[in-house]
Amino acid sequence: MNLWSNFAALLTPRRLRAQALVLALCLWGICALDFATPGPFDHAGNIKFQDFLPFYISARLLAQGRSHQLFNQQIAFDQMHAILRESGDDRPTRVRLASVYGPQVGLCFVPLSRLSFPTAARLWIALSVILYFACIYLLLRISPRIRDHSAFIWLAAIAYPPLFHFFVRGQLSVLLLTCFTASALALHAKRNFLAGFALGILVFKPQFLVAIPIVLLLAGSWRALSGLILSAAVQLSLTWAIFGTSVMRAYFETLLHMSRWIETAEPGLARIQMHSLRSFWSLLLPWPKVALILYLMTSIVAILLAASAFKKSSNPALRFSALTLAAVLVNPHLFIYDLLVFIPVFLLLADWALQEADPQLQSTFRVLLYLAFVLPLFGPLSQWTHLQLSVPAFAALLWFLWTRFRASNLQPVARTQ
16 A cells, blocks of 8 residues: 555645646647637637537527427537538538437527527536536535635646536536535535435436436435435426427437437547446447446446445545445446536545545545546547546545445444435
């Protein structure tokens, strides 16, 4: 374990500040240069705020009373080119942006459909950035031990690689962060039903709910589980009532063929931008069936570890972190911008580690948090190495959380949770 201590000794506050500053300058300098080109395409030939287009298209179709065409992918492709023509540039592109989100997501963006696409995308990003920093502010309020390091935390938040990817793509991952932040705050306040209710909202991106309900079930967290089920059921029921069976059937059909649509949006590059056990094994092994079996097996292990940790710990920060790590690892389609959900994990675990007297424990978690923060930046290297380094770091963090709970022999939380 001396390796952990030696590595941790290199992570001095001065070095971390310098690295965060350099990383922030590099990422946002690249963003500024890339977006400096006029028109809808950036310097690399990608559509600016590309991932916001499907939300904008869905909103425009809804505003025109064409909900029956929401999941007609040819209509989506035609709409994309119409929007690019409106922006003054209709150059050829291999990208086909499918609508893969529920119709309730498009409904939320209907007010923005009255604006031009560039204006709507910029407004959405501006609101999202405000929400991103608001989540960090709220998390700092329940993390007293790291408040003295708030200047570094704000700098690191700016330098966080998933924020850069979220920004340039115009994604909605900040809504995921909001749900996870609300859940963390509710757990901190011992409002387990509300914590589950906040997580149930994630049904608009259902791959995040593959692991969470199972973890809560195995942990016997009935209040959190009932809140999650109620929240998800209300959202789906209202969506079904508004849009009808035919639209929902088309949506579920799209979900069943998610991998097909992902490849059309990221030709040849989808897997190297993913950071979960599914992408880890599919990149590492050339045999799809073997990779699928290993994904299922390791997902079961991750769920069991998280359920055990969630049940055995009375510390809400640690329970939440174990739950989030399992949700990320088991997620079958998780892109780098979705790693915004780790923001509460970083802050809560850093705050918890500072109260621990064991220097070896502090060193271990300092290194693991550092690796979980930095390694997603190197995801593109997996195109040649076939090894997504971020995923083992996430798994190691969950493993160390579990071993910490086991070693400390904490009493289970009350059954009334």
